[in-house]
Amino acid sequence: MALITYREALRQALTEEMERDPNVFLLGEEIGRYQGTFRVTEGLLQRFGGMRVVDTPISESGIAGMAIGAAMIGLRPVAEFMTFSFALIAIDQIVNHAAKILYMFGGQIRVPLVFRGPAGGGAQLSAQHSHSLESWYAHIPGLKVVTPATPADAKGMLKTAIRDDNPVIFMEHAKLYSTRGEVPDGEYTIPFGSADVKRKGQDVTIITYSQPVLMALHAADKLAETEGIECEVIDLRSLQPLDMDTILASVRKTHRAVVVHEDHRNAGFGAEIAARIQEFAFDDLDAPVLRVAGADVPIPYARNLERAAFPSEEDIIRAVKRVLV
Amino acid sequence: MAQVIMPKMGDGMTEGTILRWLKKEGDTVEIGDIIAEVETDKASVELPAEASGKLANILAKEGDTVPVGTVIAEILGEGEQPQVTTPAEPAVAAEEPAAPRGEIAVSEPEVSPTEAPARERVKASPLARRIAEEAGIDLAMVRGTGPGGRIVERDVQQFIAARQAAPRVPVAEPSPAVSPPEAAALTGGEPLSRMRRLIAERTTLTKQTVPHFYVTMDIDMTEVMALRERLNAALPEDAPKISVNDLVTKACALALARYPQVNALYQNDRVYPSSEVHIGIMVAVPGGLLAPVLRHCERKTLRQIAAETRQLVEKARSGRLASDEYTGATFSISNLGMYGVDEFIAIINPPAVAILAVGAVQKQPVALDDDTVAVRPRMKVTLSADHRALDGAVAAEFLRELKRILENPYTMIE
Numbered sequence: 001m002a003l004i005t006y007r008e009a010l011r012q013a014l015t016e017e018m019e020r021d022p023n024v025f026l027l028g029e030e031i032g033r034y035q036g037t038f039r040v041t042e043g044l045l046q047r048f049g050g051m052r053v054v055d056t057p058i059s060e061s062g063i064a065g066m067a068i069g070a071a072m073i074g075l076r077p078v079a080e081f082m083t084f085s086f087a088l089i090a091i092d093q094i095v096n097h098a099a100k101i102l103y104m105f106g107g108q109i110r111v112p113l114v115f116r117g118p119a120g121g122g123a124q125l126s127a128q129h130s131h132s133l134e135s136w137y138a139h140i141p142g143l144k145v146v147t148p149a150t151p152a153d154a155k156g157m158l159k160t161a162i163r164d165d166n167p168v169i170f171m172e173h174a175k176l177y178s179t180r181g182e183v184p185d186g187e188y189t190i191p192f193g194s195a196d197v198k199r200k201g202q203d204v205t206i207i208t209y210s211q212p213v214l215m216a217l218h219a220a221d222k223l224a225e226t227e228g229i230e231c232e233v234i235d236l237r238s239l240q241p242l243d244m245d246t247i248l249a250s251v252r253k254t255h256r257a258v259v260v261h262e263d264h265r266n267a268g269f270g271a272e273i274a275a276r277i278q279e280f281a282f283d284d285l286d287a288p289v290l291r292v293a294g295a296d297v298p299i300p301y302a303r304n305l306e307r308a309a310f311p312s313e314e315d316i317i318r319a320v321k322r323v324l325v
Numbered sequence: 326m327a328q329v330i331m332p333k334m335g336d337g338m339t340e341g342t343i344l345r346w347l348k349k350e351g352d353t354v355e356i357g358d359i360i361a362e363v364e365t366d367k368a369s370v371e372l373p374a375e376a377s378g379k380l381a382n383i384l385a386k387e388g389d390t391v392p393v394g395t396v397i398a399e400i401l402g403e404g405e406q407p408q409v410t411t412p413a414e415p416a417v418a419a420e421e422p423a424a425p426r427g428e429i430a431v432s433e434p435e436v437s438p439t440e441a442p443a444r445e446r447v448k449a450s451p452l453a454r455r456i457a458e459e460a461g462i463d464l465a466m467v468r469g470t471g472p473g474g475r476i477v478e479r480d481v482q483q484f485i486a487a488r489q490a491a492p493r494v495p496v497a498e499p500s501p502a503v504s505p506p507e508a509a510a511l512t513g514g515e516p517l518s519r520m521r522r523l524i525a526e527r528t529t530l531t532k533q534t535v536p537h538f539y540v541t542m543d544i545d546m547t548e549v550m551a552l553r554e555r556l557n558a559a560l561p562e563d564a565p566k567i568s569v570n571d572l573v574t575k576a577c578a579l580a581l582a583r584y585p586q587v588n589a590l591y592q593n594d595r596v597y598p599s600s601e602v603h604i605g606i607m608v609a610v611p612g613g614l615l616a617p618v619l620r621h622c623e624r625k626t627l628r629q630i631a632a633e634t635r636q637l638v639e640k641a642r643s644g645r646l647a648s649d650e651y652t653g654a655t656f657s658i659s660n661l662g663m664y665g666v667d668e669f670i671a672i673i674n675p676p677a678v679a680i681l682a683v684g685a686v687q688k689q690p691v692a693l694d695d696d697t698v699a700v701r702p703r704m705k706v707t708l709s710a711d712h713r714a715l716d717g718a719v720a721a722e723f724l725r726e727l728k729r730i731l732e733n734p735y736t737m738i739e
Contacts, residue, residue, distance in 0.1 A: 255452050255478060282451045283451045283452065283454070283455040284451070284452055284455075285450060285451045285452055286450045286451075286452040286453065286477050286478045287450060287471070287477065322472075325471060325472050
């Protein structure tokens, strides 16, 4: 096992898949000569050349459209959005084309592509550059939505995404790129729809994904040390497909659940999880399912306000204690 | 906006009853204004406003009993709107709940004339409901400790555990000749008041779990009655007179200081003898009794004991005892002498290990040492003691000491 960063893990996945399959290519803004805004694609232009690492104009709908077209004729594009906040310009391409073509053409044409890049905020990028919006994509039939939190998961799932014959929304997080973690040696992939129990516990189930997984693990350690409360932390890893079996098995054990995400609370993905828990595990609940989520406000620029708008470790601890009252 | 909640006024308090709202919705209140009177297990207490503003959204009606922490009203600041929309769910509703929600079809025949009246919906978590159903438990019997009084898993588990732990009292087979009165024949019974309910629970538990034994002593009161007369004659007109009870209290304080085993607490298989003497004085009040505690009797003079006892009794009778004024007794005295009771036995007040039952001072013929018979004032006291902590010999020694003090009362005013 090698200890590497989330960024390096992604780069390893891209490199290995590009070496394995000549149809895999990358496109995006400043991914080549500039080496990528978050340095994920560093060195890849030099290694694979301009035909496979394509710097595009600043046009997200152009990037998405080009990727879709390439995928339709058999290539396997991995398109980078500098951030998923910019993908809003490409939303018609993603929702009306990438997600629909398989259905519109009666299953004859596949769209094997990956849209990847950082989602979320927390780095004072202000209201227009701090979106999460995974619930938007999870809402659209035909899209897979992946949100890994650790280097190992990021690598294994990016490889799975590249090999998938359908469009995959692969959401990274700017605050995760420099985090380190152990990554298995050699070839491996991680299937979608398999949540990972990152911490075992019997008192409360915390369900989360992406960057808040780390926050939840810290909060769980604190609760165990100071209060003797043992939380089970479930990292969903992919929202679509969603591994309800793991969630339900945990809730049937703990009888209490808290869902944590950075995205706004209102109509966020936590609502979907809470709804399914009460639908399928109603008689196992001893308390309402609580959500810890971003405030329902445009994300502020000011550091203190931005902090207040995103969920914190303390928020998670409070919610856990509330379901234990 | 400030919420008015049912306050916790003492360790054992889990719920309280609204006796009276002193302010109405819409009234302007200032911090500290008394807005309601609340009855706890032991006393009625005034509830002061903790914020200034307009009283709104009174959720607990007069007579409602709600769990501690329940929002019972709100105090709104300028321009604020009421927030809480659900009424406080009374643990014990003041009135029988009305007919079930929704119309019942007129043509529908009644299932059974003895069917229980419709109840308020019981708030319980889904898990608690499932466990209760599996265990055959009626959730209406379970007290909820979750948010807003919700019954949660632990409440049902505790209920099940308590049910299993309840002692199986062997019930004598009813003789066929004397059949017990039919339960159904009893009508119009009165529900227990909160105080009666608490007395019922405590005394039942105490009698079932504390092994009582009793030792009685007959005391010659000639000297102590003479002392009392002289002391009271010397007191100013308006000073509180010293009663027989005060003398017994003082004598007990002295005897307890010498026998700390009797002045002890028993808890979790441990005995804690105390050098501080806090004596609970049983006081009859309408509908029950209270035991205000006279603290540090070991350092109080007879006149202090008399004055403070009088104050505490007055407070108890007017329902104004603070919670720390009726807790923490290390010993208790129950005196029914004023009713002419010859002697009786009292139930211990745990965690203390003993209580003294005091009868009337009555003239009795007594055989004196020279074999003549004289008439003397006598008083019988009976000590109830917890056999887990005390044995008969210690109880007897304590009573002998008490007798010695009362028969040589000048030691009390040294």
